[in-house]
Amino acid sequence: MFKLGNIYYGFKLIEETEIKEIQSIARIFIHERTGAKLLHLKNDDDNKVFSIGFRTPPSDSTGVPHIIEHCVLSGSRKYTTKEPFMDMIKGSLQTFLNAMTFSDKTLYPIASRNEKDFFNLMDVYLDAVFYPKIYEIPEIFMQEGWHYEIFSEEEKIRYKGVVYNEMQGAYSSPERILGEAIGKSLYPDTCYQYSSGGNPDVIPELTYDDFLDFHRKFYHPSNSYIFLYGNGNIEKQLKHIDENYLSNFDKAQIDSTIKIQMPFSSRNEIIDYYPISSEESDENRSYLSLNFVLGKNTDPETYLMANIIGQLLVGLEAAPIKKALLDEGIGEDIFPITSGGFQPSFGIVAKNTSTDRKKQFEKIIFKTLTHLVENGIDRNLIEASINIVEYDLREASRFPTKGIIYNMLSLDSWLYDGDPLVHLQFDKTLNQLKSNIDTGYFENFIKEKMINNPHSSMVIIEPKKELGAEKQRALEEKLEEYKKSLSKEEINKLIESNRKLKRMQDTDDSEEAKATIPKLSLSDVELKAQPIPQEVIKEDKLTILNHNIFTSKIAYVDFYFDISMIDEELIPYINLLIGLLGKIDTEKRPYSELSNEIYIHTGGINFDVTCYDQKDNDSIYYPKLIVNAKAIGNNIIKMMDLISELITQSKIEDRKRIKELFQQMKSRIEMTIFDAGHTVAASRVSSYFSPSKKYIERLKGLDFYWFLSDILERFDKDSNEILANLNKVYKKAFNLNNLILSFTGDEDDFNMIKSSLDIVTEKLNKEEFKPIEYTFKEEKLNEGILSSANVQYVSKGYNFKKLGFNYSGSMKVLSTILSRDYLHNKIRAQGGAYGAGILLDTTGHIVTYSYRDPNLDKTIKVYDKMADYIDNLNISEEELTTYIIGTISQLDPATTPHMRGQIATNRYISGITQEDIQKTRDEVLATKLEDLKTFVPLIDKAMKEDYLCVLGNESMIRQNEKLFNKLVQLKK
Known part of the structure; x- marks a missing residue:
């Protein structure tokens, strides 16, 4: 029992209270010696969370809080590899591992269900924030923040750095520029006027000394906020934090006060600009x-x-x-x-x-x-x-x-x-x-x-227009002038600092350094894949999947409608349709009243469209229109009534309203493109060779975005035809045949759903139909998609089954090694991109991607050398075990109750059995180095097929025009 006022391993308990809303006991502690603040939320959740945060108000837009967040995770007193953060991701059972820079704070949260892993991760993060290598190794700042890159006297000087390029990507978005401008306009006398992430125009003003000073000032226990959550041993956790870290410090007076903006006497106005292509x-x-x-x-x-x-x-x-x-x-x-x-x-x-x-x-x-x-x-x-x-x-x-959200709240x-x-x-x-x-x-x-x-x-x-090009020209002139201002000796000094950085990046960690990284063993891993409860009930034309999972009394209902009868030319209309439902009038009421009814009685009724591949063949796939809804208790009946109204009584006739919704749909797609550019490019390249991905591309990829843009161009002229097509799809799509109802919740709510199912099914179209066989041909488009982005998203891929290879669970380990070692080192650490990776799946897809990447052809060359890397791979059994454990963490991600129900349903549709799940897990656990070597010809042949898509900066793509079969404007 804890008692108020008592001291536990240096921490004085100052408050204890029950929080029924989150089923937790909250304890607030103050560390006597340093003044560090600690909040503990005790509950039954085995997904334990630790976080340490610091108040880090910026005084400029150099991005120093963001750069420090990256740099402290690149080696510390105890953990001496180049990137302990990446080393932990490779071999941890973590359910969350990241760091986050906000406008006024920096957070370092971790989560794991495994106690040994939890303590390992907590220790790595505590050592990172309090004892980083940044004071000894300036190259960390160069790599993660920014530096002048030059390797010979004849070369032009460039800016390079992971955060620099990440923020180049972020500032490609007008919404990001808008958010920054709002901060300047409302809080001109506070830290919120600045970009804590870093404005790329200002980042190169940050000096190494100012960077170190920021860490010295703010990264002290007296300025820290520690958070612990879950069913872990709190006394053991407090003891660890105090004995190993906080007891080494004394209380310090740190001015991290966040200034209040005094009220204005009149409205402020700001104008700013964002780049668009010529x-x-x-x-x-x-x-x-x-x-x-x-x-x-x-x-x-x-x-x-x-x-x-x-x-x-x-x-x-x-x-x-x-x-x-x-x-x-x-x-x-x-x-x-x-x-x-x-x-x-x-x-x-x-x-x-x-x-x-x-x-x-x-x-x-x-x-x-x-x-x-x-x-x-x-x-x-x-x-x-x-x-x-x-x-x-x-x-x-x-x-x-959940603990991460409670920490932020x-x-x-x-x-x-x-x-x-x-x-x-x-x-x-x-x-x-x-x-x-x-x-x-x-x-x-x-x-x-x-x-x-x-x-x-x-x-x-x-x-x-041309703002991006203007900035690029001004930057080149500035760097040229800077180079002219340097003596030969200073240029050679710069060249040597770059060579030193490259040597660091190219040099493998020593065995001594690797030994400092805490490791799990295979005995820490659960050998059996955990099944998701699923009862399958067949009723005539309907299948019911019941997932009896604790959901805090929220009933989750998902209807999966078979849409394989929709004509090929109408496929994009399915996505147009779901963007309207719930936002247009029905036969019973106007959309404004309908919207209120939905949110008064339910947690929302949402629509989605996708298709599920047969587990081992992307030529067989199942297109679905999905209705997701949730409600509590007696509102379940009302929810079913509202679903029926939406899918059988919507009036697709108000031209003005429909056009407004199409414009909104287009706007929302545009807002996400640069944030998910790697997904856009990877999905696009997959559509060149995969029938199912081609369907997805038509349904909601770039093909759909361009289709929607065209619809809006001709809406006023062709609205009769457009509305007729929407109505045609509406009448066909909501069909009882092959319908799957997926329920997640408790038994009482399931019985209520089952007894009220007629409310939805009685009015559905019951017409028999035959699935249409779509004819999607393989097509090597190899597009360069031109945009105003300041960076690139580079993807290559193919289907290895077409090359005669079969899937194995060991490919997941291969993916871990390539993503978190080779591609990370070459494309992120050395290339300056924000991220990179590779996906291999059971249907045969092998797809690479890079994220916010300053390079293009260099990245393609990195992909093309993956086979050589694996061919020359020489790792110990212990290192391979680390990769296997890291792969298992991807097989066992944290999930909400509803997500578990959806995963089970998706597996059911694709024909994936528990035996398949276990087989993959067994193959991951049994992976040997020689298994990985057998994939060398697969990677080599897939990359030599040379299927390529790049979304990125117009100027950069045009400079590499020879790589592409066609150049396409993102915004037509």
């Missing part, structure tokens, strides 16, 4: 954002209201500001934008509009807000908005490692000297807000925090 139109491509500071995050009501008001005014389909702006044609997409930090803000963004609509944009917003205050807000809209936020809290944002008050438990004890605040629905509270909040709040800003982001 071929793109700049008409109606601006962003307008009206933003308000709402208060402080330490206040629980303000904290929740920032998200609730976002849903209420802009997020939901019934949101009045969104509707008013779209009705007036201001922007093709309207969405909310919120910021965290000490003083939360809420913004309303109009995307794809023109700057001359600014006054109208502002006028409509305030007119709508005033109307809401004077006439009252629809209580259903308020209730729906609160419900969305409540589900998010109760499901821990649907993140499989605690820090959203704790970091600002508030109560670390206030956002975890959310019931009281939610109940208070619910009781205020009819009191005028929400209207007064809008009046005070928005209408009468001068602490606000208008941010305008405009497109600028």
Whole structure:
């Protein structure tokens, strides 16, 4: 038993309380000697979490907090390899292992179900943050941050560095530039005016000495926030942290105070620019954002209201500001934008509009807000908005490692000297807000925090052709001038520092260094693959899959409709259709009322489309339209009723509304392309040789994006034909034949679902159909996809089964070695990209990818030498065991209850049995070095097929034009 006021291994217990919302006992400790703060959440979760965080407010945009986050994980006092972080990923059973830079804090969280692994990971992270090698090895800063790259006197000087290139990729996104500008506009006297990740234009101003000073100042126990979660032995954990680390330090006075921005007397305005390619139109491509500071995050009501008001005014389909702006044609997409930090803000963004609509944009917003205050807000809209936020809290944002989310929730008050438990004890605040629905509270909040709040800003982001090229020219001139300013001796000194870095990168870790990395053994690994409970019930044309899994009383229902009868030319219309459902009128009610009904009674009804490969053959695949829904208790019946209404009574006829939704759909795709560029390129290259991936590409890849762009171009002229095709797909797709219902939850809720199933099935199309055989031919397109991105996403791939090879579970170990060793070293550490990897699957796909990559042809050459690397691979049995354990962690990822139900369903559709899962696991565990060598001809032949796709910078792709069969504009 713990007692208040007692000291446990240097930690004084100052508070203990039960938090029913997250089924945990919370204990707050202070470390007597250093002042380090520690929060422990004790519960039954075996997925244990440790995190250490520091308050790290930046004083410029050099990205020093972000660069330090990378660098401290590159060698420490006890763990002396070049990258202990990567070494742990290779051979840990971790369920989460990462580090994160926020605008005012840096976090180092880990999670594992295995106690030995948990302590190993915790120790590596503690040693990394307190005793990094950065003071002894400046090359770490050069590699991870930035440096001048030059290897001969004749060469031009370039900037190189992992964070530098990562942020080049981040700043390819106009939404990133918008977010930065909002920070500058609302908090000009605080740390939030700066980019903690680093602005690529400013990163090279960071000196090595300033970098070290930042670490000296902030990375001290007195400035730390330690978090422990799960069913682990807390006394053992406290003892380890104190005896091995904190007891070595004394209390220090560290000024990491986060300054409050004093309120404005009038609205601020900022204009910034984002690059578009020379071929793109700049008409109606601006962003307008009206933003308000709402208060402080330490206040629980303000904290929740920032998200609730976002849903209420802009997020939901019934949101009045969104509707008013779209009705007036201001922007093709309207969405909310919120910021965290000490003083939360809420913004309303109009995307794809023109700057001359600014006054109208502002006028409509305030007119709508005033109307809401004077006439009252629809209580259903308020209730729906609160419900969305409540589900998010109760499901821990649907993140499989809940402890990570609880850590972040605690820090959203704790970091600002508030109560670390206030956002975890959310019931009281939610109940208070619910009781205020009819009191005028929400209207007064809008009046005070928005209408009468001068602490606000208008941010305008405009497109600028050739901005990227201009910046590139200016950078080249700057570097040329810099080189001219250097003496021959200084140039040679630079060359030598680059050679020294390259020698470090090329030199393998010594056996002594490798021995410092803690390791697990195969005896720590569970030999049996854990089955997911699944009961299969066949009923005439319907299959029911029941997953009896504890879900905290939330019932999850997924309907998988067979869409293999849809004509080939109508495939993209399936994705268009699901973008409409729930957002258009039905025969029973208008979409605004429908939206409220959905979120008042359920946790959401969502639609998706995909296809599942037969487990060992990508020529056989099963296209599915999926309806996901969730509800609690008696709302299950209402949920089933709403699903039926959506899939049988939607009215596809309102041309204006449908066009608005298509524009929004296009906008949302564009917002994700550069963040997921590696996925876009890998999916595209797979579609050249894989029938199932070609289907996916038509359904929701770049083919779909270009199809949608074309539909919008000709919508006004061809709307009759477009609506007719949508209706055709709508009537065919929701068919009872071959329908699969997947349920995840408890037995009582399953019985309720089963007894109410007729509500959905009775109105479905029951017409028999034959699957269409689509004719997708192999086609070596080898495209260079031209964009305004500052970096590349490079992918090569093929199907090894077409080359006569068979799948083996050992390929997963091969993938681990190539991704986390060879490709990481060559493409990230040496090449400066943010990431790289390779995928091999049971259907025969072998696909490589790079992420935010400054290179193009160099990366392709790295892929082409993978076979040589494996051919020459010489590793000990112990090293191979490490890779095997790291591979097992990928087979056993953290999952939510609903995810487990979905995984089991996906396996059922693909024909994957528990025996198949166990066979793969057995083959992983039995992998020998000679097994890996047998894959050399497979890799060699697959890469020699030379199927290639690159999404990236227009200028870089044009410089390498000879590599491609065709060049294609991303935005046509």
